[in-house]
Amino acid sequence: MMSTEVVVKAENISKLYRLGQVGTGTISHDLKRWWALTRGKEDPYLKIGSTNDRTKKAQSDYAWALKDINFEINKGDTIGIIGKNGAGKSTLLKLLSRVTSPTSGEIKIKGRIAALLEVGTGFHPELTGRENIYLNGAILGMTKKEIGRKFDEIVDFAGVEMYIDTPVKRYSSGMYVRLAFGVAAHLEPEILIVDEVLAVGDAEFQKKCLGKMSDVASHGRTIIFVSHNMQAVQSLCKKAIYLKAGEIADVGATDKVINNYLSREVKNCISVQWDDEATAPGNEFIRLVSARIEPKLENETDPITIATEIDITFEFFLHHECNLNLSFFLNTPAGLCIFNVTTASVLLKKGYHAATLTIPGRFLNDDIYTTRILFVKDTSVILFHMDDILTFEVVDEARTGNWYGKWEGVVRPTLPFKIS
Template sequence: MSWQIKVENLSKMYRLGEVGTGSLTQDLNRFWAKIRGKEDPYSKVALTNDRTQKAKSDFVWALRDINFTVNQGDVLGIVGRNGAGKSTLLKVLSKITSPTEGTITTKGRIASLLEVGTGMHPEMTARENIYLNGAILGMTKKEITSKFHDIVDFSGCAMYIDTPIKRFSSGMRVRLGFAVAAFLEPEILVVDEVLAVGDADFQSKAIGKMKDISKNSGRTVLFVSHNMVAVKSLCKTGILIENGTVKAQDTANNIVDLYLEKASENLTPEINVIDPKFENDQIKFETLTVYPKVPNISEDFEIKFKIKLHNDGLSGLNIAFDLVSSQEVIVFGSGLFAERNTDGYVEATCTIPKNFLNTGVYYLNIYISNESRRNLMSLNEVVSFEIIEDNRDYNYLGKVNGLIRPQLNWKVN
C-alpha cells in the first residue's frame, strides 16, 4: 500500500514568552546560517519539551526529530500526555504553522478539525462557511453544492444555516466543522480531541463517519484523543509522543498499552519500605500497595496493608484511610481494627468494588492508631494510582462527570 504522509526529521522550535519565533536579528542570523549550509545557531541552546524541568533557555523544541509514515487508508492514533506535542504536530501537518527543520510530504488535500471554530469565519453564516471551506480545498461550487445537504443533515444545523456562526454554541461549531471536513472529501482528515466538546449522539456519528472514511473511501485519518478505548477501536496504527519526540510507532493496541504503562510509572501505587517515614518505635510498614497497580474501572482492586509491631503491648491496630481525588476532594474513608497475628504483624486487605470510582488519579491518606485510638502514624498522599477505562462505549469521548460512577439499575416503563 502506498504512503499518504511522510514525515522526516521534523522539528519545531518556539521562543518562550514571545509571539513568533524571535527578533529580526535572530531571523537574519538564521537566514545567513542557512545560505552557508550551517546549523541554526539557536537550535544548540533550545531545550527539550519537558514540562517538569525549569527553563534554562529562551528556546524550546516543541517537536524534535519526528519521523513516521502513514499509508493510504490508515487511521493513525496519536497519543501522549498533555503538553507532549500532539497538537503542535497536527498544526504543522495541517500547514497552520511551519516546521523549524525537516520535511513533510503529503499526497492530496488536508482538512483539519483542531480547535472549536477552526477554519470558520465568525462573521459569515454557516452556509457561507461551507462554501468558503470547499473553495479553500479547491472544490468547485457545483461539487460543494452536491455535498451541501449531507453536511447540513449531519451537523444538525439546518435551522441556523443562515445565521453567523459567532452565534453558535461551541458544540454547534464543532458539529458543523466536522461535517464540512468529512463530507468535502479531503484525502487526509486531521481530528484533534475537539470532538469531546460534542454530545454523545454527535460523537457516535463522528466516530462512525471516520470509520467509513477510512474503510470505504480509502482516505487517511489522523486522530488525537485521551480516550484510549476510542483509539483502540478506531485506529489501526499509532504513535506515542513524549516530550516532543516519537517514542514508539506500532499497532494502536500496542501503543495504547505502552502509553498506559508509562503513565503508571509516574504514580506510586506502593510504598518504598526503606523510607524512614514508614517506621517508628511502635510500628513499621512492610507493605502498603494498590493491586493491580493500574486498576480498570470494571474490576475490583485491593489496598493491602502489612505492618510489623515493634511494641509487644499492642494487641492490634486501627487502620483507616481516606481516598482523595486529584482535585483534593475526599471521596470516602474506611477503616477497621485488625488484631495482631502470631508472627507479630497486622495484615489487612480492603477491596474496592468495580464500577464504583470514576476514572482518574487518586491518593490515599493513611491513619494508624492503637486500641485506645492514640495516633501512631499519619501519612498524607502516601500512595497514588490511576483508574483507567476499559469497557466504556468508545462512541462517547466526553468525560463522565463525578468522582463515583456506579452501575445503577434502570427500568423503562
C-alpha cells in the same frame, strides 16, 4: 486490505520554538543568526535547544517541540497519535496540516489532505447558514461545485433546513456546532487529520463525530487522529504513535503502544494531605485534612490491577455539629460516572472525622478513575464538594488465553456465569 502504498512520509522532522516573550532580543538573535549563516556557519541557535521537558527549567531560550521524527503512514491506515500535553502532538498536527513548517526535515504527502483542528473555522456570525457552508467549505479546500453537490446532505446532517437562510449568530450553540461539523464531515479528502478537541461537546455529539470518522476510515481513507482519549484511539485506530518530549517513544499496534504509554505516563495521585487548615479545601463548615487511596498490594510498587481491593479514605474537620453524610462518585476522566455511593446520615460532633470506602477487587475495569466527594447536611444541603482530588489507574492483569483486546464495559465484575 489496501495495498501498502505510503501516503505520508515524515523524514527527520524537527521543530524548534523560541521560549518566552518574542520581542526584545529577537532582533539581535536574528542578526546573529543572519551573520552566522552568511559566513556559511551553522545557525547558532539550532544547537543549543534542549529537549522539551516541561517539568524542568529550560537551559536555553529555544526548545525542540519535535526532534528527528520519522514515520510512514500507509494508505487506509488509521493512526492515533498519543502523548501527554506538551509531548509535541499539536506541533506535529500543525506541521501535517501545513499551518506551520518544520525547522528541518521534510514531510511528503500523496493525495488530498484535510485537517480538522477546529470546526467552524472562518464562520462569520452575520452570514446565513447557507453562506457559511459555502465559505467554510471553501476554506477547507472544497470547490464551489463540490459543496453544491454536498449541500443538501450537510443541511440534512446538521438538521437546520428551517434556518438555512438565517444568520448563524441567531443559531443555538448546538445548531452552530452541528452545521460546522456537517461541513467538515462531508469533506472527502484522501487523508484526514483530526484533533481530539473536535470531540468536545456532549456525549451524543462525540459519538456522532467518532461514528463519522470510523465511517470515513471504513472507506479506505487514511485518518490521523490526535487524542488523549485512549478509548477513542483504541476503538478507532489500528496503529498508534506515542510521542514523548518531542520524540517518538513507541509506534506500532494500538494496544501495545497504549499500554506502553500508560505504564510510562500515568501518574497516580493516590494521596493528598493538607497540613495548613487555612489553605485546605473547604469552607466555614468543613475542611479536608487528607484523602488517600490504599490499595491492598503485596509490594508497594505493584500497580493496581483489576483484582486489587482498594480503600479510599477521606479525613475532614467539621466546624459545627450536624447530621452529615458523604456522597462519593467514581468517574472516568472523561466525566462518565461509574457509580455513586453514600454513607448513612449520622450526627457528628465538631472535630476530626474520617470516612472509608472499600471498592472490592474484580469490580473495576482497567481504566483511569477520578473521584468526586460531596459533604451533605441533613441529607439535603451540600456543605462542600470537590472534584478530582484523587486519580488512580487500574491496569489489566496478565491474561490467560489468546485474546488481548480491550475488555469492554465500564465495570468488570466477576459474576456467576456457567455453561451447564
